[in-house]
Amino acid sequence: MLTSSALVLMMTGPGLALFYGGLVRKKNVLGTMMQSFVLMAVVTVLWALFSYSLSFGPGNSFIGGLQNVFLKGVGAAPDADYAPTIPAQTFMVYQLMFAIITPALIAGAFAERMKFSAMLLFTVLWSIVVYDPMAHMVWGKGGLLNAALGGRFPTLDFAGGTVVHITSGVSALVCALYLGKRLGYPKEQMPPHSVVLSFIGACMLWVGWFGFNAGSALAAGSLATSAFVATHFAAASAAVGWAAAEWMRNGKPSVLGAISGAVAGLVAITPASGFVKPMPALAIGLIAGVFCYWMVAKVKARFGYDDSLDAFGVHGAGGTLGALLTGVFAVSVVNPIFKDAQGNPLPSGMFEGNAHQLLNQLLGVGIAWFLGIVGTLAILKLVDVTIGLRVSEEEELQGLDLSQHGEEGYYWETSA
């Protein structure tokens, strides 16, 4: 579990930092990486002080309480409800890594134009107002949607399709629309300054995702293995799907497309990873690869929003797709999440005979969308009227690295 925690942290730094960093223009590489890195620090502090308590402390259906502020009661003894074989502290620090990467994903939508101070304030508030409630509802004791702990509307979300990807992806869309397009978009050409960096980041994301999904089994064993296999298979088939779609449409499969496809598959399998068998995982990946390619290459262009790094197209759309497909393909033989009064497993998903689960998935998806939209809008408005969201025009032209951080990413022109 500690290894899984480390892997998930690595997904943010340097995984996501590199993946996003390579996609932006050279003058914004550090600013973009900083957006990931600073959250590793800031979200950790929030988590330690009170965010863990709000997410996983006992509370009501929507939010945790304050019993575990300053991590009181979170020590060596396991929390029997959450993970009976590991210390509560292990569970806490594992969940922290999810809380870190979720807001970091949103940065993809406001890349290259958000003030650093505004981004800090936004993500602190977002973490508390959107992430903590969603995490609580799906994974916390008493949570409305908690499938493992008797929530009223159990939503199957093994590792965070709704909690992580839909909330961040939908919030990203709201941010992109609210902040508006980058100067010069879409006429001016803004190709990725380093697909090499993005490639390295994406590979780290693929490997790190084993910690994200397999680790969500919260113990070594057959469920962790099943989730590991499903994760890997979905990444693979999605990479093939996106690359094939590009090959057919553009005549050449791009490296950026292949790695984006893998990420899309990993996003989609996230909620399903601990519930589906390997062949459906392949199918989920393939569908996600093609679907997210279409979202990014066609839908975004048609509607004209500047979701700069496709946070909505990959995470919002991929997460929604994955959450719904989880309801289709989940089987109790992989994970007997629903049991009758005698303890016998009940059907999990539609193909097993529980079509009703799709409604619960839809509800979970809907709540994630709702929280993402409403929470984000409110926070954006607040930050906008207090400190302002966007950098000035000069700062945007100069680039975030210099204007926000006083640095250059590559100081190659003038060497000593």
Added chain:
Amino acid sequence: MTKIEAVIQNSKLEAVKTALQEIGVEGMTVLEVRGHGRQKGHTEVYRGREYSVDLIPKTKIEMVLPDALVEKAEQAILNAARTGKIGDGKIFRSRIDEAIRIRNDERGEGAL
């Protein structure tokens, strides 16, 4: 004294350098540039968006030569750099008013 500026294909740099050294050219400056004459660029696609690249990477060699060496140098460049296709590049010749060696203030053709 005459300045020769040659914009050539990147792949021809080694051949041109060797040819110039063989005829006795001792100094040159090499720059990585981008540009185009009549050569068309190409299109790249990232995440479904097309980017047209019409400034093509080229290599520019600059040298200031004694007048006696100029024609031989130009011929050497032409032979080494030519492929016969559009994009081979161009040579420009201009007069130089003065050349000064920084180390010892030597001037004129002796400074070359």
